[in-house]
Each structure stands twice: as C-alpha cells, then as structure tokens.
Amino acid sequence: SSEVQMPMQSGRDYSLGEYFVEVKVGTPGQPFWLVADTGSEFTWFNCHHHKARNKTRTRHGHGHGHAHGHSHGHSNPCEGVFCPHKSLSFETVTCGSKKCRVDLSELFSLSFCPKPSDPCLYDISYADGSSAKGFFGTDTITVDPQNRKHGALTNLTIGCSKSMQNGVNFNQDTGGILGLGYGKDSFVDKAGRQYGAKFSYCLVDHLSHRDISSYLTLGPHHPAKLLGEIKRTELILFPPFYGVNVVGISIGGQMLKIPHHVWDFTAQGGTIIDSGTTLTGLRLQAYEPVLEALTKPLTKVVRVPGDDFGTLDFCFKSEGFDESVVPRFAFHFTGGARFEPPVKSYIIDVAPQVKCIGIMPIAGNSGASVIGNIMQQNHLWEFDFSQNHVAFAPSTCT
Structure with a gap:
C-alpha cells in the first residue's frame, strides 16, 4: 500500500498550542513546519513576495537589483519564508479567472481586481480572531520531505500570506497552516485520490519537546x-x-x-x-x-x-x-x-x-x-x- 508518513510534533518549544507537520513546497522544495489544522481546508505559507521594482524588466533580468540591495547584510529573505518566485512550479491564480470569482469565493477570495491578470487576493479570518491576507497560487507540496517515496501533491491551491494579524494560535514564527479540513480540491481531497480516502494522526503529549515526533499519515496504515x-x-x-x-x-x-x-x-x-x-x-x-x-x-x-x-x-x-x-x-x-x-x-x-x-x-x-x-x-x-x-x-x- 502507498501511504505516506509526515513527521509531526508539538509546538511547545515555540510556546504555541499547536501541532506542526513537515512539508516542502515548490520546485525545488522549500521546507516548512505548518500547523496541522483539521478545522480549516485552506493551506497557506508565510510568504515573501519578490517584486521587481521596474515593471518593464523581463523575468531573467530581475535578479541583479535584488542581490545588490541585500549584499550589505547576510539575511536571506527566503529563510523560513516561502518565496514563490523561486519555485518553478508556482503559478499565481489571477483575479479575472473563474477559479478566483467562483471556486475560491468560499475561501474568502476578494472581488478586488484592478486588472484581470492581477493576483486573486484573500483575507481569511479564524475563530480565535487571527487572520491572514495574501494571494492565491497553485504549487506542488512534497508530503514526505524525508524523500523516501517522493510523495507529492501537484497543482494544489495554496495561499501566499503577506500579513497576519496575531491571534492566539499563530504568529510570525509559524511557517503557515496545513488545512486538513474537508473541501473540494483541498489537501485532504487531493491526498485521498492519491493514497486512499483516509488520513490519521497521533498527537504526542502537548508538553513534548520537538525532539519527540509522531506522524500524520496519508493512506491506510498508521505506525x-x-x-x-x-x-x-x-x-x-x-x-x-x-x-x-x-x-x-x-x-x-x-x-x-x-x-x-x-x-x-x-x-x-x-x-x-x-x-x-x-x-x-x-x-x-x-x-x-x-x-x-x-x-x-x-x-x-x-x-x-x-x-x-x-x-x-x-x-x-x-x-x-x-x-x-x-x-x-x-x-x-x-x-x-x-x-x-x-x-x-x-x-x-x-x-x-x-x-x-x-x-x-x-x-x-x-x-x-x-x-x-x-x-x-x-x-x-x-x-x-x-x-x-x-x-x-x-x-x-x-
């Protein structure tokens, strides 16, 4: 059988009352620990959106100014933050598309659309008062980051969050949310088509440190x-x-x-x-x-x-x-x-x-x-x- 085991751990060491699962997003994969959330169906990443200053520049020309601007410091703007411009498989969902206007309307997509080719934006609020704003895209999520089976879900709708209002449950340090809730074309829906219509998780004691991990399993057999x-x-x-x-x-x-x-x-x-x-x-x-x-x-x-x-x-x-x-x-x-x-x-x-x-x-x-x-x-x-x-x-x- 083809199940996939995703490492899972308590957020105790980050003072967060959440459990985190390890994934990679994009091509090549950028690694993140995301909040495992069965209460929402939308998966999003903390994002650094790199915009070229000069709109008319071609794609391959935009690296220079960026590198130059950062040469005085060693901070990598993509460290711990998803950089969609570095992923070959990332595609922005445009606000003029039917996907934005109809399919994503339940996921808090905004009708704001100056030009049909602009990104489809969202503003999502959670029950604890926290919220995230950003834009929709599609990309590949690698579900066994240890790369034993190269399990990947392709063309998954994800969010690139630019700003977060801090709620009780997440803060700037979380890489994002893995939405494990039920919905059409959600993570769980896609995983079900690939590994069978079942997923499971085992939560270690919430006071466990991050060296103790368990698994979120896609497919039939949990270890x-x-x-x-x-x-x-x-x-x-x-x-x-x-x-x-x-x-x-x-x-x-x-x-x-x-x-x-x-x-x-x-x-x-x-x-x-x-x-x-x-x-x-x-x-x-x-x-x-x-x-x-x-x-x-x-x-x-x-x-x-x-x-x-x-x-x-x-x-x-x-x-x-x-x-x-x-x-x-x-x-x-x-x-x-x-x-x-x-x-x-x-x-x-x-x-x-x-x-x-x-x-x-x-x-x-x-x-x-x-x-x-x-x-x-x-x-x-x-x-x-x-x-x-x-x-x-x-x-x-x-």
Missing part, C-alpha cells in the same frame, strides 16, 4: 503503537469540519443532564474534532454541568485567578495535587463508542505549579462544541471517508 482497542463512530461531514455525534458526557460514570439539542448539528449545535484548536470548548449548557462535576472533588485546592490563563474559569496550585481524586471524563458517541481521555488532558498544566480545568465555555445559543488538540493528545485519530467513520485509540504516539 502508532496502540494501548487499547480502536473504537469507531460515524463521521459527520460538515465542511470543512469533521463532526461526531455526541450523545452525552459522563463524569465519574454519571451521565450529566445536558439538553440534546446542544449535540444536534441540525439545531445549530454538534461537535467537531479540531486539531488546530488548543482547548476544548463546550456550549454553556454542557460546560456548566461539566465544570460543576469536575470541581466538586477539588474543594481543597488553592485557587489561582484564571485571568492570567486566557478564559479558563478554574485554576489552582498544583503542589500536592493528587489526580486520582479527579473523576474520569468521557464523551459518549453514537454507536456506543466512548472517548475517555487521561486526566492530564482536561486538568491541564498551564504554568509551573498551576493547573486549570482545560475546557472553555462557548457562549450563545448556537455553535458547535470543539474537541481541541490537548483533549486529543496521546490518541490516534483516523478519518475514513470511504467508511464514513472516525476511529480513535489510546497511544503513546512515539
């Missing part, structure tokens, strides 16, 4: 050693999102009283599995009973104000804390599968000697709950489009 049986539940495609049908949450074996509509996609609810979001978010009607049940056994802990840690409501000093007093948290999915993460995935370390309940409330009467990447750690997650299921199993991932 992770499993520590328990594989469980499956129906995959609900809610493009670009991967949804699961939750029937309830139990804490310490007791099902909590949560109104059914919270889990219902047809009633503006539902639950998605999002590798690009750090913390799990639950709609208020689920969050409140969960918080109450988890804090009950924590009466003796010394509370710490949670304001220092974003939006977390319950933080405490971890000195002398015994996690065996914490009841087990479980998501119950349709078909009887139960996802029971280890305590460290919902009572999380946020700072030296400080732990918090690592779940956030999602305010309002609509919106999906999100199973974030810390909750997913130390598990294999597999998305199978031919069988329409999500499979998961505990694993060390190493």
Whole structure:
C-alpha cells in the first residue's frame, strides 16, 4: 500500500498550542513546519513576495537589483519564508479567472481586481480572531520531505500570506497552516485520490519537546503503537469540519443532564474534532454541568485567578495535587463508542505549579462544541471517508 508518513510534533518549544507537520513546497522544495489544522481546508505559507521594482524588466533580468540591495547584510529573505518566485512550479491564480470569482469565493477570495491578470487576493479570518491576507497560487507540496517515496501533491491551491494579524494560535514564527479540513480540491481531497480516502494522526503529549515526533499519515496504515482497542463512530461531514455525534458526557460514570439539542448539528449545535484548536470548548449548557462535576472533588485546592490563563474559569496550585481524586471524563458517541481521555488532558498544566480545568465555555445559543488538540493528545485519530467513520485509540504516539 502507498501511504505516506509526515513527521509531526508539538509546538511547545515555540510556546504555541499547536501541532506542526513537515512539508516542502515548490520546485525545488522549500521546507516548512505548518500547523496541522483539521478545522480549516485552506493551506497557506508565510510568504515573501519578490517584486521587481521596474515593471518593464523581463523575468531573467530581475535578479541583479535584488542581490545588490541585500549584499550589505547576510539575511536571506527566503529563510523560513516561502518565496514563490523561486519555485518553478508556482503559478499565481489571477483575479479575472473563474477559479478566483467562483471556486475560491468560499475561501474568502476578494472581488478586488484592478486588472484581470492581477493576483486573486484573500483575507481569511479564524475563530480565535487571527487572520491572514495574501494571494492565491497553485504549487506542488512534497508530503514526505524525508524523500523516501517522493510523495507529492501537484497543482494544489495554496495561499501566499503577506500579513497576519496575531491571534492566539499563530504568529510570525509559524511557517503557515496545513488545512486538513474537508473541501473540494483541498489537501485532504487531493491526498485521498492519491493514497486512499483516509488520513490519521497521533498527537504526542502537548508538553513534548520537538525532539519527540509522531506522524500524520496519508493512506491506510498508521505506525502508532496502540494501548487499547480502536473504537469507531460515524463521521459527520460538515465542511470543512469533521463532526461526531455526541450523545452525552459522563463524569465519574454519571451521565450529566445536558439538553440534546446542544449535540444536534441540525439545531445549530454538534461537535467537531479540531486539531488546530488548543482547548476544548463546550456550549454553556454542557460546560456548566461539566465544570460543576469536575470541581466538586477539588474543594481543597488553592485557587489561582484564571485571568492570567486566557478564559479558563478554574485554576489552582498544583503542589500536592493528587489526580486520582479527579473523576474520569468521557464523551459518549453514537454507536456506543466512548472517548475517555487521561486526566492530564482536561486538568491541564498551564504554568509551573498551576493547573486549570482545560475546557472553555462557548457562549450563545448556537455553535458547535470543539474537541481541541490537548483533549486529543496521546490518541490516534483516523478519518475514513470511504467508511464514513472516525476511529480513535489510546497511544503513546512515539
């Protein structure tokens, strides 16, 4: 079988609550670590767009001024930044094309088009308030940068991002985002046609350093050693999102009283599995009973104000804390599968000697709950489009 294993690691050493996957883009390939994001279908790179000062110059003549301008410093403008002008396979999507006006309109393409031959621009916003602006192109992405099998996806639509507004989740140091969400002509769609309609990943502990890596696998067989049986539940495609049908949450074996509509996609609810979001978010009607049940056994802990840690409501000093007093948290999915993460995935370390309940409330009467990447750690997650299921199993991932 022809699967491809892409190295994957936690962003802990960059102080980022993300997992990164290694790819090469362009011809010859320029290497990057991108955020692995199942919550979006658009792949983009931090970009340095090299423009010739004099518009009338021919392509082969534009190197001189550029080299001369930089000769006093040794900084390479393409270091850690994608330079499309150095890729023989990069093509700009023009704003006059049907691709820009129609196909990419769902990917935040802008209608701004002074000349039909100008680049097709985008301005994409994420749920955490971060955003990226740039232009669309197509290029080749090499998916096994170690070059064992020369796996490559050609003619993939990618973004060349020129500016980013810093959100919680990415900053200037990230090479970009690998959009693993579901969509026509997306990375996952192209990979599926080449390697089979299935991909999987195993997330190492989120506090792992970058010398510990696991894999994102395109195709059938994941190398992770499993520590328990594989469980499956129906995959609900809610493009670009991967949804699961939750029937309830139990804490310490007791099902909590949560109104059914919270889990219902047809009633503006539902639950998605999002590798690009750090913390799990639950709609208020689920969050409140969960918080109450988890804090009950924590009466003796010394509370710490949670304001220092974003939006977390319950933080405490971890000195002398015994996690065996914490009841087990479980998501119950349709078909009887139960996802029971280890305590460290919902009572999380946020700072030296400080732990918090690592779940956030999602305010309002609509919106999906999100199973974030810390909750997913130390598990294999597999998305199978031919069988329409999500499979998961505990694993060390190493």
